[in-house]
Amino acid sequence: MKKDYVFGGGPAGIIFAYLSGYDIIDANPMGQVKFFDNNKILGPRLIEQNSGTMFLLETLRKNKIISKYSSIESFIGYQRNGIIKNTFDDDFLKRYTEIAREKDASNNIESSFLSGQKNSIRHLLVDDYRTGYSYVFLIETIYNILEKEGRVIKANVIDLDIDKKTISIAYVDKNIQLELNFRNCVNTIRYDKFLELVNHQQQSIDKTQYQLKTKNFAFVENHDDSNDYGRILYHYIYSVDGEYTRKTFYNDYVCYETVEPKNKKDSIDINCEISCSLNNVPIQIKNSLNIESYKGIQMLGRYAQWNHKIKIGEVVNKSLAIIRENCCH
Numbered sequence: 001m002k003k004d005y006v007f008g009g010g011p012a013g014i015i016f017a018y019l020s021g022y023d024i025i026d027a028n029p030m031g032q033v034k035f036f037d038n039n040k041i042l043g044p045r046l047i048e049q050n051s052g053t054m055f056l057l058e059t060l061r062k063n064k065i066i067s068k069y070s071s072i073e074s075f076i077g078y079q080r081n082g083i084i085k086n087t088f089d090d091d092f093l094k095r096y097t098e099i100a101r102e103k104d105a106s107n108n109i110e111s112s113f114l115s116g117q118k119n120s121i122r123h124l125l126v127d128d129y130r131t132g133y134s135y136v137f138l139i140e141t142i143y144n145i146l147e148k149e150g151r152v153i154k155a156n157v158i159d160l161d162i163d164k165k166t167i168s169i170a171y172v173d174k175n176i177q178l179e180l181n182f183r184n185c186v187n188t189i190r191y192d193k194f195l196e197l198v199n200h201q202q203q204s205i206d207k208t209q210y211q212l213k214t215k216n217f218a219f220v221e222n223h224d225d226s227n228d229y230g231r232i233l234y235h236y237i238y239s240v241d242g243e244y245t246r247k248t249f250y251n252d253y254v255c256y257e258t259v260e261p262k263n264k265k266d267s268i269d270i271n272c273e274i275s276c277s278l279n280n281v282p283i284q285i286k287n288s289l290n291i292e293s294y295k296g297i298q299m300l301g302r303y304a305q306w307n308h309k310i311k312i313g314e315v316v317n318k319s320l321a322i323i324r325e326n327c328c329h
Helices: 011-020 051-062 090-100 113-117 133-148 191-198 312-328
Strands: 005-007 023-025 069-080 083-085 120-126 156-161 166-170 175-179 212-221 236-239 244-249 253-258 276-285 297-299
Touching: 005 011, 011 023, 011 051, 011 133, 011 312, 051 120, 051 133, 051 312, 069 090, 069 113, 090 113, 090 244, 120 133, 156 191
Parallel strands: 005 023, 069 236
Antiparallel strands: 069 083, 069 120, 156 166, 166 175, 212 253, 212 276, 236 244, 244 253
């Protein structure tokens, strides 16, 4: 019997599977969501308040999966020459684009840069989880529902044959082939990797279109608040001073996104000692393309659509649109 699947078990795949009733195929679901080194979060992780996230959380509340959610506003700072302000100018935006994105700022500035070029973000907290951790709790909670219902196939997708309408997947001990209803299937796998699957691993893909810039993360624990008044005013601060491009404040640590790789015991930001680091992580899209579909298969999520601006709200809204369209067929 042909079934509908979502390929990929990151946040987009997990959310779509929950809303649609599809099964997930992914050997490493939740791989994009897990904590680093004892519950540390890589940069800000906010559930930005909009129609999509409100729909998702209200659905979860009505289904008694979460008990409550609340709205909070977090502020963003901009640092240049050691001075932090709550606004930025065009020169700051251009400089940030050149440093953080390694792009010519003359015609490559995207609307999503600098958090959509805002000085604050209204976002949602779930149950009693604080800023950042609400995001992780939300995705983990939805994933646990799918796993409990037996809707997660932990296997690698190794081939997609659109003509034959089949998918080959690999478990640890065996390979199997499934028949699909491709009209309804949704992909959340990174777009260039998806193209390799449907082209049977042929090297005919222009890799230059799908480039990811690496990011470096450094963590300072027990941060000295007396040396950093920015923590009192802001959740995170962008900087064009050259050492780091953003720092995000959490209760017991600060996460820095550094220009150059840093290591444990190195110093950063007024002689703060780094407790741990994670370097050269390929996660930042260099040029957004906003890919909607491929031969009838819908693309969903930041890396599947190759669009830096895609967040939970956009995923929910497109998921609902796909579900409505499939119901009409």
